[in-house]
Amino acid sequence: MVIAAAREIRDGERVFVGMRLPLLGFAVAKELHAPNAIGIFESGVVRDWPALEPIFTMSDPPNVAGALFCCGLIEVMSLLQSGRVEMGFIGGAEVDRHGNLNTHWVGDDGRRLRLPGSGGAADIATLAGRCVIIMNHERRRFVPRVRYITSPGYGDGAGWREQRGLAGGGPSRTISSLGIFSFDPATREMQIESYHPGVTVEEIREETDWPLSLAPDVTQTPAPSREELLAVRKYDPDGVWTS
Amino acid sequence: MVIAAAREIRDGERVFVGMRLPLLGFAVAKELHAPNAIGIFESGVVRDWPALEPIFTMSDPPNVAGALFCCGLIEVMSLLQSGRVEMGFIGGAEVDRHGNLNTHWVGDDGRRLRLPGSGGAADIATLAGRCVIIMNHERRRFVPRVRYITSPGYGDGAGWREQRGLAGGGPSRTISSLGIFSFDPATREMQIESYHPGVTVEEIREETDWPLSLAPDVTQTPAPSREELLAVRKYDPDGVWTS
C-alpha cells in the first residue's frame, strides 16, 4: 500500500500528505520518481524533503526541523482552498461505492460506535485537486452507502459534486490492502483497476459489501520493484508501518 | 498640539498612533503619565516604548527594532475591529462640524484637487473605541460639511453612527493649532472646549466656516508644563515636528 501510494504522486505536485502510510509513500516517491514533489501538512508545515527521522504525527519535531515553510493551519488550508494543491491522501472507517468516507459513527453489532471525527480529511476531500483514498479492505468497511458523510467522494454519483459546488475534483483512486480501484467516469462508481499480487478478484468482491464492477483492462498490481523496496526500507527501517 | 495629543492618551490604553505629531505625542505620554500605554501601527507593529530614533514613517527601522510584536496589517486591524483598541489618532485635509474627515478630494479655486486617500484613517475612524482628530486650523479646512467622507465622524449628527452600524465610538476631541474641541453629546456637533494660550474664541470662530458653539466651562488650554516641554525636547531634539 505504501508503494501504491507513492506511485500516485507525480513529480512536482503539491500533496497534502497526512500521516501514517502516505507519509512514507511521500518519502518513497521523493526518493524515486517525484524528486520535486512538495509535501503539505495541515498543521502548517510545507516540506521539500521527507522528515528527518521516523515519526508518529505530522507535528513531530523531525517533520518540522528543515521544513521549507512553517505557518498556520489557515495558510496551508488556503493553498488548498485556492486550488494550489494537486492531491491529498485521505482515509476513514468506512468507504462506499461512490468514494464517500465516514469517520464519525459506525454501527457495531447494532450499537453505534463513536469515531474520532474529520480532522482535516473533510477539507481535503472537498478541496484538493484529486484525492487518493487509503483503506484496509474489510467487508464491514466497504459498504454500499456510508451512514454519515465525513469526507465527500462523489455523493450519490455523477453530477453530485458539481451540483453542491465542491471545488475539488474528488477521489481519483482507492488503494486498499487487496487492490487498487478507480472511479467510472460516467457513474462515478468505484471499480477494480488491479488486484495486488496473491489476491483474486473474487476475494476482493467477497470483502466488499456491494457488487463491485471491473475497470476495463483489469490487471494485477505491478509487484514492488527492488528500488521501491529499498526506498521503503530506508524510511521505515524498523518496519513500523510496513511489517 | 503634541502635548495636547499626549494628554489624550490614558495609562494602559492601546493606541493607534499613526505618524507625525501623534507619534511624538505617544512618546511624551509614555514618558509622563501613561507609562503602560501601548502604541499600535497599522503597518503591523506593536510597541511598548517609543521608536529608538526620530523617524519619518511608521515603517522606519527604529520603529521596528525593539518592537513587542511585528505581524501583518490584518492582525493589528483585527485587534481594532474586535474592539481591543481604545483610541486612535486621525487627520485630514478637511473636517466638518460633525467630525467627518476628507482626505480624498478638495476644491481649490473651483478646481478639484486630488489628495492621497484614506490609508488606514477610515478604518480607525470607523472602528476605534474613540478617535482624536488632529488638524491645522484654517477656515478652508474647518467646513460645515466635507465634500467627501473619507473617515466618518458623526455623519450628520446624533444617531448616525448607530444607524449605520459603525462599531467604534467616534471622535472624542479635535485638537487644532488654535484650540481643543469636544462634541456635544446631544447633537454630536463640535464645540470649543479650550483655546490655546494666546488665542481667542473670536480668532477660532474666524478660522472656522460654521458658527462654532461653546462647550460649558470653556477655558484656556493649560500651558505646557516644564516636564512636558522637556519630554518633547527629548524625543524631538531637532524640533522637526515642534519648531
Added chain:
Amino acid sequence: MPKLRSLRDAVAEEVEDGMSVFMGAALESLIPFAAGYEIIRQRKRGLTLMTTISDMQFDQLIGAGCAAKVCGAWVGNVAAGLGHNYRRAVERQEPGPLAVENHSNFSMALGLKAAAMGVPYLPTRTLMGSDFREEDAFAGVVCPFTGESLLAVRAVQPDVAILHVQRADAEGNAHVWGNLGVTQDAAMAAQKVVLTCEEIVPHEVILSDPNRTLVPGFLVAAVCCVPLGSHPSPTQGYSRRDDRFYFDYHAQSRERAGFDEWLDQWVLGVDGPDGYLERLGSERVADLEPDGNHMAAPVSYGM
C-alpha cells in the same frame, strides 16, 4: 494580580466551571498537558473543550469528568487509535453525558479567525458535501459579487485559550516557533489567554525578535513557567515526543478501571508539575532532550 503565577493559581483563578477552553492549538505538538492535569486535579466541571485535533488530552479530561461538551475536529489518540473515554462518554454517558459539535480542522480555524478578526462569520468553500455542514456552526451564504454558494462558519470565541510556548516574559509576551496550527488565531480569538512556557526570559529577549512574538502580552491573563509542560507532546527545541506514553495510556484506558489507575498514577496522586517530572524519572526526562544542531540562521533587526 501579577501575570506570572504558579500553574495551580492560574488554573484556579482563570478557569471556571462551565467555561469554554481551547487547547491543542498546534495539533499534536505544544499540547498543554500539564494545564489539563491541573484542571483535573482541581475538579473543574462542565467545561466546553474546544480544539482542532486534541490528541489524547481531551480523552483524559472527559474521563475525569471535567467536560460537558466537545467542540472540535478530532478526538482520539493520534498514534494509538480511538479515545476510549471519549467513546464511553458519547456511547454510554460514562462518567457523564457529553455533547459534541463537529468541525473540520479548517472550519474550526476559520471560526477562530472570525473571532480573532472581530467578525461574526467567515465564508469558505470547504465542507460543501459533508453531513456535518448541517450543524449549527454552519449556514449557507451567497457571494454578493459572484453569486456563488458558500458556507459561512460562525465565529468561535473561547472564554480562555491555554497554550504552551517555548519562552515568554513575565508580562505574557511570548515567542513560539515550529509547528503552529491555529495557535495565533486561538490566542487572538479567546477572551483571555493562559500560557505555559518552557522558560521565562527577560523582556529584551522578546523585543529582540518581534516577528516571533505570538501576541502582545495585553491579551494574556496569566503566564506559568512549566518546563516539559507539553509532555508527552513535543515542544520544538525543548522536548521530543514521548511516543510510549501514548501507547501506554491507550492500553491502560481501555477499561474504566485502568483509566482510574492511570489517573491516580499520573495526575491525582502527583504534586503538580514538579511531582510529575519526578514520577517520569530523570532517565526518561533525559531521553526527551532534543538534539540541538538545528539553530535558526542569524537575523539582524539593525536600523
Added chain:
Amino acid sequence: MPKLRSLRDAVAEEVEDGMSVFMGAALESLIPFAAGYEIIRQRKRGLTLMTTISDMQFDQLIGAGCAAKVCGAWVGNVAAGLGHNYRRAVERQEPGPLAVENHSNFSMALGLKAAAMGVPYLPTRTLMGSDFREEDAFAGVVCPFTGESLLAVRAVQPDVAILHVQRADAEGNAHVWGNLGVTQDAAMAAQKVVLTCEEIVPHEVILSDPNRTLVPGFLVAAVCCVPLGSHPSPTQGYSRRDDRFYFDYHAQSRERAGFDEWLDQWVLGVDGPDGYLERLGSERVADLEPDGNHMAAPVSYGM
C-alpha cells in the same frame, strides 16, 4: 526558465502591458523601487498599480506613463506630502488619464486575504460610514447567524506581486522580517510573485528557520538579487531610509519638467541597479548602512 534571473529579464518576462501589479506591500518599507525603475525603463504601459500605501513609487510610475489605473488606499509621498504626478494625472490627465479605485488599508488587506484564501469576498465592519463604501469593490451582506449588516470586500487578485525581501534562495524561498504589512497576503493572493532580495543564500539557510519563510517557492516565478533594491525605502537589517531622497524628489517633481529631469537622472539614464548604486555614490551608500546591534535571540529547532 530558471527562477534566479537578472532584474531586467524578470521584468521583461513576468510583467506584461496591461497587468495588475501589486507593490508596496510592507507600506513604507521594503518597497521594490528598483523593480519600479526597471518597469519604467522597459516602458511598460497600461498597468493597474495595486497597493495599500504606495509612498512615492506610484507617483514615479504614473509620471512615467506606465499606469492606467491605481487601486489602493493612499498615493503620495509619506514624508514630504502630495504626489505631484498623481495629481497631474487625476486632475489634468497628464501624461494620460488615470482611473482610481479607492480602498482603505484594511479593505485592501482583506481583498488580498480573500484571494489568498481562495474565497470571492471577506466580511468586515470597517468603512460602514465612508463614502467610498459605494465603490464596486464593496457590497452589503448580512450575517446569517446574527443578522448584523456587514460590508463584503471583493477578492483582489493581482496578476503579479513584486516584493523586496531580505534573503532568498535560488528557488524563491525567502526570509523576510521586520515591518510586513500585507506582504504575505499579497504573495499568496497574486497569480505569481517576483522577488527582489538583498542576498541570495543557500537553501539550507531558509530551511534553518521555516517560520521566517514568506511563502513556499512554488508561488514564486522569479527571484532577483538586487542589493539596496528598496532604496530609498528601508530594509530592516540591510538599509536605512534615505529621507533626503524623498524630499528631493518632491521638490523636483513639482513641475513636469523637473520630474523629467529626475527621471533621466535616476532611471532612464541609469544602467540598471548597478548603475543606480554608482550614481548614489559610495558615500551615500555607506550612510545607509544600519547599525548592527539588534540581533534576534537564538532559536533552536532541535528535534
